[in-house]
Amino acid sequence: MDFLQTVNFFDANSIISTLGLIGVLGIIFMETGLLIGLVFPGGEVVFFAGMAASDAGAKILGEAKLSPLLLFTLAPVAAIVGGEVGYWFGKKYGRKFFERPDSRFFNQKMVRTVEKWLVKYGPKKALVIGRFIPFGRTLINPICGVVQLDKKTFSTWNAIGAIIWTQVAIGIGYLLGDALSTKANTYLYGVVGVIVLITAAPMALEVFKEWRTKRHLS
Numbered sequence: 001m002d003f004l005q006t007v008n009f010f011d012a013n014s015i016i017s018t019l020g021l022i023g024v025l026g027i028i029f030m031e032t033g034l035l036i037g038l039v040f041p042g043g044e045v046v047f048f049a050g051m052a053a054s055d056a057g058a059k060i061l062g063e064a065k066l067s068p069l070l071l072f073t074l075a076p077v078a079a080i081v082g083g084e085v086g087y088w089f090g091k092k093y094g095r096k097f098f099e100r101p102d103s104r105f106f107n108q109k110m111v112r113t114v115e116k117w118l119v120k121y122g123p124k125k126a127l128v129i130g131r132f133i134p135f136g137r138t139l140i141n142p143i144c145g146v147v148q149l150d151k152k153t154f155s156t157w158n159a160i161g162a163i164i165w166t167q168v169a170i171g172i173g174y175l176l177g178d179a180l181s182t183k184a185n186t187y188l189y190g191v192v193g194v195i196v197l198i199t200a201a202p203m204a205l206e207v208f209k210e211w212r213t214k215r216h217l218s
Helices: 002-006 012-033 035-039 042-052 055-060 068-098 108-132 136-146 151-217
Strands: none
Touching (some): 012 035, 012 068, 012 136, 035 136, 042 068, 042 151, 055 151, 068 108, 068 136, 068 151, 108 151, 136 151
């Protein structure tokens, strides 16, 4: 297990190049099923995994080659299983599941925000949209368990959200890996920045809408 000491679990490239497909699937599972997933760069891992599944992308990332077939097939499975585990924890332990002090990676405001999405959009939209928001894909599943969301409804939309998120994120990485080719070193950080902005867009939009509402009412 000494090789685990060489892995930087906060760096997507390190996870992929050192642990390969198992590392990618493990991060996806933990980010969608366990609160500890809040600390991992799950969005970046999935995106870079897509790059590593393309021939050009794998060379850019230091020969961190992944099988496209296995990645596209198993990534949604890991996300679905993670969601089911998160739901089970929330249903079993209830509200106390979130009774912990604020920290660098967790705070009660995150929980309240996700609960608000669940009420505002309904479970179907929330389970899909939440997958594209870093803390959302970790918290939405146990919160559905806490509020005792119908299991069939949860499982159906957990699977739909997992498939859409993984296939879109991996697909973008896969296509960009080939498209950028040898120029990727020049544009890589810019591309990652764009991905981060796209991921943060839904949350920023919600903050803006709330600000406008409060301003209108004041």
